[in-house]
Amino acid sequence: MTDPFVHPYIPNTAPKSKAAMLAAVGAASVDEFYADVPAELRLDRPLDLPTPFTAEQDLVRHVEGLLAKNVSTRQRLSFLGAGTYHHYVPAVVDEVINRSEFLTAYAGEPYEDHGRFQALFQYQSLMAELLAMDVVNVPTYDGFQATATALSMAGRMSGRRRVLVASDVLPDKLSKVRDFVRVLLDLEFVDTVDGVADVTGLASRLAEDVAAVWVETPSRTGALEARLQEIADAAHDVGAVLVVGTDPIGYGVLTPPAEQGADIVCGDIQSLGLHQWFGGAHGGFIAVHDDPRFIMEMPSRLFGLATTDVPGEYGFGDVAYDRTSFAQREEGKEWVGTAAALWGIAAGVYLALMGPQGMRDLGEVLLARTRYAQRALAEIPGVALGDRAVHLREFTIDLSGAGLGAADVVDALRAEGIEPGVPVDQHQLLVCVTEMTSQRDIDRLSAELAALAARTGNAAAGASDTDPTDPGATTVSAPILEEQSA
Template identity: 35%
Template sequence: MRYLPLSPADRAGMLARVGAGHIDELFADVPADALLAEPIPGLPAHASEMAVERHMTRLAAQNLSAGTAPFFLGAGAYRHHIPASVDHLIQRGEFLTAYTPYQPEIAQGTLQVLFEFQTQVARLFGTDIANASMYDGSTACWEAIAMAARITRRGRTVISGGLHPHYVATAQGMARFTGDVLDVLPTRLVETPDCADLIAIIDNKTSAVVVQYPDVLGRVPDLAALADAAHAVGALLIVVVTEPVALGLIEAPGHLGADIVVGEGQALGVGLNFGGPYLGLFGCREKFVRQMPGRLCGETVDADGRRAFVLTLSTREQHIRREKATSNICTNAGLCALSFSIHMSLLGGEGLARLAAENHARAQATAAALAVIPGVSVLNQAYVNEFTVILPGDARAAVRAMGARGVLGGVPLGRLYPDNSGLANGLLIAASECTTDDDIAALVDALQEVL
């Protein structure tokens, strides 16, 4: 979309309409120390559209993109091969321009897509039901915490140290306004997930236990033991999945006792886009459906007995009084959900299992190659396609040096946990079906050079 600036007369008319004498009055509520007193130094006042395009192209050329270099980044955003069919189909006009189906009787195609998406997510997660997606995994995680508090009427949530720190930060930011107490265990660079530590602090005031599966270090926690401990005191188990491909190889959380399963769907059908747009996945037990946030598409029959789809149990803030809403999230990531659904349809259940197995094999090959480097050790004994290695020094310096050599060599834990010096030597490595033997060799050579 091109930027079409307003004329001075247009601006004056708009200000007059809202009763403002000057545009600065619109920013009266912004703290003074957050306002710029002068333009940003070095930023040109104006330039032609063509000049801006050239300048931005030069800046973009400085990036080392996922498709042009050996790529081992993960930590919640994954590179997988996306079939060309996905992009082709989502650009059909009836999909690309579709918006929220407020009039279900004229949006049957959109509703059917959402219904199929929900079915896929519910089967993937092992839950009874799933909603029509949310913004992203981190906001879905917070919505699960809020939902558990409504169900249990308790306000204390226990969070594993293995939950991605960005998800933790999102929950903490929201909890500031709700009064919920979040007990977050520390993240430690050890082989064993913190299940025993979580179980030890669950009590009859606990609303829910939140655990990532696999966790941020690539470890696979014992969900069944956590579910038993939580249920024994009337708490719920919330499981967060940031890499849905992993569920092609390990058991679905719902089958292991999880009450609410949420996650990020980016890995299937949605490319790496500098952090978005992504889509949040959300499933739960059927008995909790009336407390589930977001949209829910249901199947029914019309007046002539034909199969039809409708939005149902719509307890969002746009449909009922805001104070009674289960969530203030007022849209779903529909196009990203469609991408996810098409990719899942192309894979099928057997295809997803084969994809996960191939990812695991590539990760095993990468781990084996790294383990023989002097001073490098692999933390994990069990993982799917992401694992942690421990370097003899700060991993951030090693990653920067590998980047200068044209290798995107993983995510340093010091970047995710800048205030935790005990994690500084940890390096998170992700492999996928896109990882070749040449990529692994380049990673090993680059790491050996920089160490």
């Protein structure tokens, strides 16, 4: 009989250790811990792992070989976005957050960790100014969680279950939100029109059992919602809350959702001084007005400014600490554990460095380069823009008119050192540009895509019996959008 396998790096794989742990929690097998995971998501086989290396140097060599397979967006031209973006991170951001008092700090209390609390208070204040809101939380794990929490807040406040989703949402985000709120809320989807919310269709679905209307701007495809105030008014007429998921990177030039009727604004701070890396550093924010009904539903920590026993001196500490799960434990409205506070400090440094004018300049650059990229790609015969909305940073192109598949374009241009975007479906490609994307970069993508389309068209023409001089065999170019100001 073969002895049971005990991993050299994981002592708890020893049979006696496993049995003792199962007995301690009253479980018959490890499978009981995964009862809530659907069967179709389970692997049902051992992981495909190499035989354990007993020598450390062999393990190091193996891991370094795996890591060497990664290629960062600094090594090739990238138009990838879809939730994690390649923005410039000033050197001072990394310098500050790598200081030992921030990098190693955990959950210090005011008497031992004044600096960290003050830094996060400054972050909250800068975010509140950018978003035209009054209260912003210490970052949650990511923007997905922040959005799920924002919707849960609306459900708890109203006692209602229905949430109307009025925008195109990133699939990964939708999956996380749906899983998070499924016990409390039911998500219903309203079709979009030309990339943005169908306000008429949305209004017809609103009723007094709707807890919230959820709008994403920019949407999954980078479309900016132009009728937020109308949506807010319609939602408020039936007592519903308007929850707006957004990216704060554009609000140096765009009108914040809070000034267009939004009750809760949420999203991710990855764009604000956090690296793209291999999936990004992420942190979620939730912002509300100075309204106790909303503030007391926020599960996250809030740091505020307070007087001390010493005249003229101030300190920084928790606001309404008794509403959090830190104080209420299992009686808390929503559990909050270790979050992304370090990334809040990074975003705070970034915002302080940029200032209002810097954020304005950045917003204008993003809008201009997005528009330039749209025009350049839409001029390629057979390539069309996905919609006529105003876009920030991302947009889709339809390649069907050029006889191209989105996955095929990715494979072909990747061989040329270009990551052209993320396939949305068979013929649609999501393209992203930032301030790191120069005009020359966009021109290169356009030229490579045009050449690929021409080669595909020539191959198709050579295999066809259609006479290319036949007036009926025309090539249709995508219309160019009229100039639109932000």
